[in-house]
Amino acid sequence: MRQEMRLLLAERSLWLVSALFLLLIGYALYNGVHQTTLRDRAQAAITTDDARTRADQLSQLGRIMAGREVPSPFQNPADPARMGGGFGAHHALMPSAPLAPVALGQTDLFPGQFKVTYQSKIHFIHANDIENPWHLLSGHFDLAFVIVYLLPLLIFALSYNLLSVERESGTLKLLLSQPLALRTLVLGKVAVRAGVLLGLAVLVPLGVLLLARPESAGAGTSTLWWSLLVGAYALFWFALVVAVNAFGRSSASNAMLLVISWVVLVLIAPVLLNLGVTAASPAPSRTELATRTRMVTIEAMNRYSKLLSADYRHIGKPEVLLPKDGKIEMSGRALASYSIQKQIDEEIQPDLDRFDAQHARQQQLVARYSLLSPAAVAYEGMTALAGTGARRYAHFHDLMDGHHQAWKKFFFPRIDGGIAITEADFPRIPRFVWTEEDARLIDRQAFPALLKLVMPSLLLLGIAAWRLRSYPVV
Amino acid sequence: MLRAIGLTKTFGAQTALDRLDLDIRPGEIYCLLGANGAGKTTTINLFLNFIAPSAGEVQIDGIDVTRDPVATKQHVAYIPEQVMLYGVLSGLENLDYFSSLALGKRLPRERLLQLMDEVSLDAGAAHKRVSAYSKGMRQKIWIAVALAKQAKAYLLDEPTSGLDPQAASEFSSLLKRASEGGVAVLTTTHDLFHAKQTATRIGIMKKGRLVESLDSAQIGQTDLQALYLQHMRD
Numbered sequence: 001m002r003q004e005m006r007l008l009l010a011e012r013s014l015w016l017v018s019a020l021f022l023l024l025i026g027y028a029l030y031n032g033v034h035q036t037t038l039r040d041r042a043q044a045a046i047t048t049d050d051a052r053t054r055a056d057q058l059s060q061l062g063r064i065m066a067g068r069e070v071p072s073p074f075q076n077p078a079d080p081a082r083m084g085g086g087f088g089a090h091h092a093l094m095p096s097a098p099l100a101p102v103a104l105g106q107t108d109l110f111p112g113q114f115k116v117t118y119q120s121k122i123h124f125i126h127a128n129d130i131e132n133p134w135h136l137l138s139g140h141f142d143l144a145f146v147i148v149y150l151l152p153l154l155i156f157a158l159s160y161n162l163l164s165v166e167r168e169s170g171t172l173k174l175l176l177s178q179p180l181a182l183r184t185l186v187l188g189k190v191a192v193r194a195g196v197l198l199g200l201a202v203l204v205p206l207g208v209l210l211l212a213r214p215e216s217a218g219a220g221t222s223t224l225w226w227s228l229l230v231g232a233y234a235l236f237w238f239a240l241v242v243a244v245n246a247f248g249r250s251s252a253s254n255a256m257l258l259v260i261s262w263v264v265l266v267l268i269a270p271v272l273l274n275l276g277v278t279a280a281s282p283a284p285s286r287t288e289l290a291t292r293t294r295m296v297t298i299e300a301m302n303r304y305s306k307l308l309s310a311d312y313r314h315i316g317k318p319e320v321l322l323p324k325d326g327k328i329e330m331s332g333r334a335l336a337s338y339s340i341q342k343q344i345d346e347e348i349q350p351d352l353d354r355f356d357a358q359h360a361r362q363q364q365l366v367a368r369y370s371l372l373s374p375a376a377v378a379y380e381g382m383t384a385l386a387g388t389g390a391r392r393y394a395h396f397h398d399l400m401d402g403h404h405q406a407w408k409k410f411f412f413p414r415i416d417g418g419i420a421i422t423e424a425d426f427p428r429i430p431r432f433v434w435t436e437e438d439a440r441l442i443d444r445q446a447f448p449a450l451l452k453l454v455m456p457s458l459l460l461l462g463i464a465a466w467r468l469r470s471y472p473v474v
Numbered sequence: 475m476l477r478a479i480g481l482t483k484t485f486g487a488q489t490a491l492d493r494l495d496l497d498i499r500p501g502e503i504y505c506l507l508g509a510n511g512a513g514k515t516t517t518i519n520l521f522l523n524f525i526a527p528s529a530g531e532v533q534i535d536g537i538d539v540t541r542d543p544v545a546t547k548q549h550v551a552y553i554p555e556q557v558m559l560y561g562v563l564s565g566l567e568n569l570d571y572f573s574s575l576a577l578g579k580r581l582p583r584e585r586l587l588q589l590m591d592e593v594s595l596d597a598g599a600a601h602k603r604v605s606a607y608s609k610g611m612r613q614k615i616w617i618a619v620a621l622a623k624q625a626k627a628y629l630l631d632e633p634t635s636g637l638d639p640q641a642a643s644e645f646s647s648l649l650k651r652a653s654e655g656g657v658a659v660l661t662t663t664h665d666l667f668h669a670k671q672t673a674t675r676i677g678i679m680k681k682g683r684l685v686e687s688l689d690s691a692q693i694g695q696t697d698l699q700a701l702y703l704q705h706m707r708d
């Protein structure tokens with residue numbers, strides 16, 4: 001094996017491929033860390049901003065109650081309709097997971113923050129995830145992309161002619177005249193190449209992550225799964241290379257066969273899978289949902305049109321906006337938009353639930369048939385570990401739904417009863433609290449992904465072993 | 475040491491080797507003669523388990539080569555007509571690489587240099603890339619591997635074709651030395667003179683069959699030539 005390494009070192013291809021791989025990994029990591037840092041910073045800014053606004057509102061309320069300030073009708077911290085709407089709203093944030101930089105996944109399709117108000121969820125989420133069950137091509141140049149798309153090609157570059165070149169150049173006869181089984185020879189060659197590529201693919205990112213995001217040191221399990229996943233994915237492609245070589249064709253046909261399988265497994269299969277899933281379980285149309293929202297909105301606006309136009313009488317007499325004995329008079333406009341939004345929320349909720357159910361069905365189908373494309377399995381697995389995959393987003397949405405409910409539960413009775421928000425209420429306003437998903441879920445998703453890669457690899461290795469027995473040495 | 479029993483190999487409808495019986499003892503040099511396509515290379519390939527026999531058996535040191543090929547290869551050194559080494563490595567590195575495969579362990583550097591010396595390759599050549607070697611030089615490296623391995627049997631397929639007369643005669647004396655040391659040699663050639671010079675026994679093959687097997691000492695150079703041509707005419 002050490003000898004094989006020396007042989008490989010003497011060839012230019014190893015150096016070229018390694019340098020290229022290192023460059024790709026480096027750029028992908030830079031990109032990943034950069035994007036994640038931007039995101040983290042933006043979220044931190046939102047958090048401070050939210051906190052500052054809340055504090056400002058509290059002191060404003062103090063001044064109003066002390067009679068030192070006259071509230072404006074649109075920005076009155078005592079007004080539950082304003083506070084429950086946009087004025088008092090806080091953001092629900094999904095923080096980036098420790099391994100986030102390795103797979104940016106759907107971070108820009110699914111935003112990690114929403115401004116939660118009493119309005120229907122339809123207003124603050126964008127149901128992107130509904131249309132397309134599988135965003136394999138997320139358009140990010142991240143480590144997951146490099147590994148899923150490019151690593152197979154680098155594996156090909158180093159080993160498409162693993163055996164064929166030995167036969168073609170006449171060295172195979174010399175090798176096999178030594179006490180050395182063909183299988184051992186192949187194993188040694190693969191081990192050396194896999195060692196180099198996996199060493200780069202696993203150790204470099206690990207080092208960079210530890211330096212750039214020291215908190216990733218705490219994500220041992222995810223990191224281990226990640227490494228195993230990368231290893232299993234590489235194993236699949238090496239198994240394919242060995243199986244193709246075992247058929248004893250020329251180096252040129254091997255190269256062609258391998259590139260064709262790459263195109264089929266990495267580019268075509270995921271698309272077909274998407275088409276299949278969409279055909280088997282079509283997503284409800286988004287235009288339909290939008291139309292429905294519009295109709296519901298118009299209906300509600302018609303219903304509360306009188307209230308809506310009965311406004312601006314406060315502008316001349318701001319003192320009526322002051323709380324009296326814990327009660328507050330809300331402007332007609334504020335009440336109208338509250339009533340409108342409440343009606344929209346109630347009427348659109350069943351549609352949203354239908355969307356969610358449909359989405360879950362699609363995800364299930366995708367999970368079941370992802371076996372058809374190891375690239376899809378690997379990509380899904382990697383985004384899952386990086387916390388940028390569908391599962392963690394679903395978890396975020398669940399938390400957000402809970403928060404949304406709590407928010408409405410807090411404000412609705414106050415708006416309905418015309419009860420003013422007091423300074424004592426402030427700490428009781430529901431807060432969105434992020435709780436990380438159950439760590440066991442990570443294992444539960446990573447393990448099947450690993451199996452889905454290892455099983456076809458074993459199958460390919462089986463075929464290879466069978467073909468190698470009658471390998472045409474001469 | 476090298477044994478074939480009823481050895482037969484067919485490629486589709488064509489019989490490349492037909493019921494060959496051979497028994498080559500330590501110290502013997504058995505030389506196979508025959509026209510192109512007579513089955514000489516096929517015989518050697520069968521001994522190396524590069525191809526599987528259609529019928530019959532091949533043994534090296536009493537071990538059936540199809541049953542335990544790896545074990546039998548501990549004992550054999552094989553020299554093909556064209557020795558193709560790794561062009562990117564130097565001669566010494568090739569010797570190091572292959573001898574470590576042959577022995578399962580690396581030889582010390584002094585031993586490698588000593589082996590280079592034994593096959594009369596100088597130190598300057600040892601460090602040159604093999605891609606710049608001549609055929610004869612590559613073959614010498616390969617003989618050094620065989621020496622390192624201390625093989626009990628040699629399988630040689632037209633080892634002297636393309637060598638200059640001096641190199642060919644050097645090679646012959648090397649073979650003789652080896653056989654005196656108890657090595658069993660199976661070699662093929664088209665060179666009747668070389669066969670007579672080196673071999674202890676000579677076999678003539680024709681269309682996959684061994685049609686003649688004689689003691690080299692019992693026949694003169696001209697008689698051998700006459701006999702060979704007569705077989706080819708029939």
Ligand SMILES: Nc1ncnc2c1ncn2[C@@H]1O[C@H](COP(=O)(O)OP(=O)(O)OP(=O)(O)O)[C@@H](O)[C@H]1O
Nearest residue numbers: 474485489490508509510511512513514515516517
């Ligand atoms: N892999 C193969 N497939 C089909 N036929 C083969 C194969 N190898 C050899 N043969 C046939 O077997 C016969 C014997 O070939 P072999 O190479 O043993 O001849 P040879 O005596 O070594 O000839 P030469 O002197 O040209 O080297 C030939 O007719 C050849 O065409």
Ligand SMILES: [Mg+2]
Nearest residue numbers: 514515516631
């Ligand atoms: Mg031949």
